[in-house]
Amino acid sequence: MSTHKSYSTESYYISDELWAKIEPLIPPAKAKKKPGRPRMDDRMVMEAIFHVFISGCAWKSLPRSFGAPSTIHERYQEWKRQGVLRDLWLCGILTSRALNNNRRAS
Template sequence: MRKDYSSDLTDSQWHNVKTVLNTSRHRQHDLRRDILDAIFYVVKTGCQWRMLPGEFAPWQTVYYYFRTWKQRGVIARLLSIARRGARQKAGREPEPSALVIDCQSVPITRSGGLCGFDGNKKVKGRKRHIVADTQGWTWAVGIHAANEHESQHALKLIERADQRSERLEAIFADKAYRGGLEDTLGEALGLRLEITESDSEEPGFSVEPKRWIVERTFGWFGGWRRLAKEYERRAETSAAMVRLASLRLALSRL
């Protein structure tokens, strides 16, 4: 009998997503749960694929399905189900009317791939760019070099989020997004951009309205060791890791 890990799905959590991974093929390892638990283990612990405990499926099998589900959009569909369910359980509409956008600079390892230097944060690596709802659930993810300004990628990211919610009306952001984005959002998507700033005049850190929500989401990611640094060579793989952590967090609320 396999050892249980804290990253494993419970029966009730699995019940909410199993139809997406339903398969009529019979194999040694349950593709609907065993493989997903193994993937969550990698994201949670930060271990290399080759260092998966032997009680899971062979690492080659786990990685194959991770790559396949990433390319076919399966991970994104699972996240969509989980975040809608988490919102409904919290008494909210399945789709949000307001979202918050922000990014964080993350140092990169020697894995290679997309990289830049954020002179403001003094970080060499990438920017992890997300759009989250007011519950903290991720609706769009983008990865780009740390030297590229967030406003260059904001519109594309918001467009993706807008396609997933018919109720969307407003986007909250900090002053880094101020500029042409306001007019562009209104003309292209009919959305309202609201720049939030702290009311405090004291020097140092202060909580900004609405933006604390997305900062909390970044804080949640801190509990997932695979997200502590940028270990992935490909940006799309890095984005998939963020979606997987968001998926597991949302499932924990169901």
């Protein structure tokens, strides 16, 4: 049973098993230059990104249960520049079959 609490009410979640494969591929967060809100949880952001990939919705149309769409899109752009998404694809994590295996049953 997963110990991760998905705050999303949507159809996608990342199991503990899958997260154990994804987490090492994500670079450590850079130190903030200014104080502000705490960084959004990487796992939550990845669930939102996978939701966009599966559903095809626009970033601005992401359900608020995932968090702020602008924050999620910024992290997507950051990870894309850093090669995280390429690495997920090369490891077989970012394939339609792998993504669909982690969809919630409706």
